[in-house]
Amino acid sequence: MQRVVYSVIVAFLRLVTRVFFRTVEVVGRDHVPREGAVVFVGNHPNSLVDPIVITTTCGRRVRFAARDGLFSTPIRPILWALGSVPIRRKQDQASADAKLDNSEAFDALHAVLSAGDAFGIFPEGVSYTEPELQPLKTGAARIALSAVERGIAVTIVPVGLHYRRKQHFRGRVLVQFGRPIQLRPAASAAEGTSREAARALTEDIELALRALTLNAKDFDTLRVLDGVRRLYVPEERELSLAEEAEVTRRLVTHWEAKRDVPEVAAFYADVEAWLAVLDALGLSDWDLRKPVSSFGWAFRVMRHVSLLVLEVPLALPGLLLHAPLVWVVTRAGDMFIERDDVKATLRMVVGVATVLVTYVAIGMAVVAIDPSVDGALRALGVIVFLALSGLAAIRVLEKQAVVRHGLRVLTRILAIGGQLDALRAQRDALRARIPAIAQAHADPTMDRIVTNDDLVASHTTSEG
Numbered sequence: 001m002q003r004v005v006y007s008v009i010v011a012f013l014r015l016v017t018r019v020f021f022r023t024v025e026v027v028g029r030d031h032v033p034r035e036g037a038v039v040f041v042g043n044h045p046n047s048l049v050d051p052i053v054i055t056t057t058c059g060r061r062v063r064f065a066a067r068d069g070l071f072s073t074p075i076r077p078i079l080w081a082l083g084s085v086p087i088r089r090k091q092d093q094a095s096a097d098a099k100l101d102n103s104e105a106f107d108a109l110h111a112v113l114s115a116g117d118a119f120g121i122f123p124e125g126v127s128y129t130e131p132e133l134q135p136l137k138t139g140a141a142r143i144a145l146s147a148v149e150r151g152i153a154v155t156i157v158p159v160g161l162h163y164r165r166k167q168h169f170r171g172r173v174l175v176q177f178g179r180p181i182q183l184r185p186a187a188s189a190a191e192g193t194s195r196e197a198a199r200a201l202t203e204d205i206e207l208a209l210r211a212l213t214l215n216a217k218d219f220d221t222l223r224v225l226d227g228v229r230r231l232y233v234p235e236e237r238e239l240s241l242a243e244e245a246e247v248t249r250r251l252v253t254h255w256e257a258k259r260d261v262p263e264v265a266a267f268y269a270d271v272e273a274w275l276a277v278l279d280a281l282g283l284s285d286w287d288l289r290k291p292v293s294s295f296g297w298a299f300r301v302m303r304h305v306s307l308l309v310l311e312v313p314l315a316l317p318g319l320l321l322h323a324p325l326v327w328v329v330t331r332a333g334d335m336f337i338e339r340d341d342v343k344a345t346l347r348m349v350v351g352v353a354t355v356l357v358t359y360v361a362i363g364m365a366v367v368a369i370d371p372s373v374d375g376a377l378r379a380l381g382v383i384v385f386l387a388l389s390g391l392a393a394i395r396v397l398e399k400q401a402v403v404r405h406g407l408r409v410l411t412r413i414l415a416i417g418g419q420l421d422a423l424r425a426q427r428d429a430l431r432a433r434i435p436a437i438a439q440a441h442a443d444p445t446m447d448r449i450v451t452n453d454d455l456v457a458s459h460t461t462s463e464g
Contacts, residue, residue, distance in 0.1 A: 005081040006061065014056040019394070020348050022170045025241040026057045028177035033155050034059075037113035037147065041140050041205050042159035043133055043213050044122035046166050047345040048075075054120055054159055055082070057175045062118040065109065065139075075349070085109055085119070087139075106143060113147045113154060120159075123205060127341045131222045132215045133206070141201035148183045156181040158205060160212025162245050167343040169326065169351075170398065174241040176212045181205070214245065216252050224268060225251045227275045230285045231431050232438075234454055243449055250446075258441055267430075267437060274430060277423070281416065287409050288424045301406040308399050315396040318389030323397075325354050355390075359383050 017024055032038070040062060044050055051064045068086035071079060085108045112119045121143075124134040144154045158178040165171035181204060216222035229247050233239060239247070258264045278284060329351045366379035413420055442448070
């Protein structure tokens with residue numbers, strides 16, 4: 001029975017994530033074994049959204065270790081249906097000296113592995129907002145090693161989660177399943193579950209996760225290096241989320257290693273100043289990629305407005321119903337939750353619950369008016385129509401955001417006049433410095449996502 005409920009809930013959550021996120025990009029799913037004992041270990045930047053994303057993309061039935069306090073909240077039935085296992089954390093105990101007893105949880109997770117199933121755990125132990133992987137606890141390694149000691153072959157699959165605008169509706173998420181770590185009883189029996197073996201395996205897990213995540217010292221550094229990425233990638237290249245993340249990851253790594261090199265430090269400072277100018281003017285790098293006149297921008301805006309007008313009739317019922325719900329949920333998140341890693345969870349859970357309750361109430365109202373079979377079918381039809389209209393409303397809201405941005409840029413173009421050409425020339429000058437820097441400081445043994453020939457050709461094209 002629980003497996004059936006699990007499948008239904010996961011199917012529903014998969015639909016929810018496809019609506020909540022504009023893009024869900026999955027990379028490396030071939031690293032996930034189709035059978036056998038698996039431990040998914042992931043970074044934890046987005047609270048309860050993280051296990052939902054992994055559960056709906058990994059292709060395996062997976063049980064997650066969850067903070068025991070969650071089992072006293074309204075989501076307890078869902079945790080039960082998903083087979084979650086409560087874990088006690090030291091920071092949640094009333095006394096810092098209190099001894100933790102997770103023996104029942106460890107036994108439950110061992111049972112999962114013994115049955116050849118999969119469970120997931122976040123070894124950082126806490127959700128966070130920082131732009132860098134947090135120190136890992138050894139729990140995941142100890143569970144895996146103790147299972148191996150019992151004669152179970154275990155595969156550890158690292159999972160990197162990277163969100164764009166993670167606290168906002170219609171953001172983007174990249175899920176990367178990394179190269180698995182294989183633990184075999186014959187090879188690992190001598191190591192047992194000693195502290196040294198657990199620490200060594202935890203270090204291996206950390207290295208695997210760092211290869212799948214962005215790890216900057218602070219958000220300002222990450223913002224500047226993301227700006228460097230936008231200048232670095234030729235305009236005619238459209239990178240996937242995975243390629244974007246990999247380029248930024250390499251930039252972060254190289255910046256940490258080369259930040260004292262005068263040429264690199266000077267370029268970083270110039271990009272930082274360039275981004276500050278764009279922020280002050282209310283523009284972005286994308287706005288300057290092509291030399292577009294005020295007439296060209298006006299044409300773009302009018303084109304989007306025309307499409308918007310055509311889609312509004314279908315979207316209007318959905319807008320009238322869903323917009324107030326979305327506004328209330330968003331405002332509640334901003335008013336009562338300060339942490340960005342929790343806002344997305346609140347908005348997803350409360351938003352879904354609110355919409356479902358509203359649909360049920362509308363369906364019951366229709367049935368109350370006409371309690372016949374036809375009335376029930378009519379109620380179902382109304383709910384389906386409202387759901388489709390809601391999807392159309394999402395498209396309209398996204399398109400109106402494009403229109404508002406276009407109007408803002410058009411206003412800036414009219415206001416700053418010839419300064420736009422100067423800004424574009426400054427951008428081209430920054431881009432022209434990149435091939436030499438990349439040639440001098442990039443790792444020559446690494447396969448390049450964007451080659452120097454691509455950079456030179458792109459710069460030549462932009463000059464022409």
